[in-house]
Amino acid sequence: MVSKEDVKVLKKTGDDENFIEECAKVVVDYVGSLDPQWDKRLKIAMDEKGWTNRQLCGSLMGVQLDRGLHLETPTHILFEPGVKHFSTKECPECQKAFTPKIAGQVMCSEACGLAAARKRKAARDEEVARSAINVEAAMAAAQAAMGPPPPVR
Ligand SMILES: [Zn+2]
Secondary structure, three states, X not given: OOOHHHHHHHHHHOOOHHHHHHHXXXXXXXXXXXXXXXXXXHHHHXXXXXXXXXXXXXXXXXXXXXXXXXXXXXXXXXXXOOOOOOOOEEOOOOOOEEOOOOXXXXXXXXHHHHHHHHHHHHHHHHHHHHHHHHHHHHHHHHHHHHOOOOOXX
C-alpha cells in the first residue's frame, strides 16, 4: 500500500515506475469502484491495449493535456470535494433511506427510477396537451378579432 511518506519520496525522485504503477493502481481501483460500468471499461482498456495502471492513467490524462483540454474538461460530479458516494440518503421517490450501490445513484431501486420516469413523462405529456389547447384558443381568439371571413364571390 502507498503511504504519504512514499509519495513525498516519489516527488523527489519521480523515476520509480513500479512505485508510480502502485499509486496508479490505487487511483484506477478507486475510480472503478465508483461505477461498475467504469470498472468494466477500465479493465477492457487495459486488456485491449495491454496497458499497466500507470499507462492507463497517463494516457487518459496525457491525451487531454496534449490536446490543450486542461481547461475544457468539465468538473465531474463524482470528484467534487466532500461528496460522499456511498453514504445513506433518502430516495426522492419513496422517501425511504437507502445506501447507493453505485456512486451517483439517485433512487433506491429500479422500480422507483421507473416510477419517477413515468411521472416525468406524464408531466411532459400534460404540458404538451396544455400548450396545444392554448394554441387552439389563441387561434380562435385571433379569428374572432379578424371578424368573419370575406364572402366568396
Ligand atoms: Zn425509492
